[in-house]
Amino acid sequence: MTVRAILSIFLFVIVYITLILLAIGLTFLCALGSYYLIKAKPTFYTLMIGVGLVSLGVFISTRWVKLFEVN
Numbered sequence: 001m002t003v004r005a006i007l008s009i010f011l012f013v014i015v016y017i018t019l020i021l022l023a024i025g026l027t028f029l030c031a032l033g034s035y036y037l038i039k040a041k042p043t044f045y046t047l048m049i050g051v052g053l054v055s056l057g058v059f060i061s062t063r064w065v066k067l068f069e070v071n
């Protein structure tokens with residue numbers, strides 16, 4: 001029974017770290033996508049879409065951290 005509890009905690013830590021890394025990766029890809037979008041066609045509308053993409057990535061990363069914040 002103890003081994004199962006330790007393995008469950010270990011699996012939780014692995015999944016948690018994986019999800020954090022995926023959120024950071026998504027933030028990076030949103031920022032990179034907005035950079036290339038603005039670089040391809042620098043107009044006001046693409047600038048607004050780029051800012052929206054970066055905001056989406058930052059929002060996902062900050063919400064993920066706040067979701068598991070301990071008070």
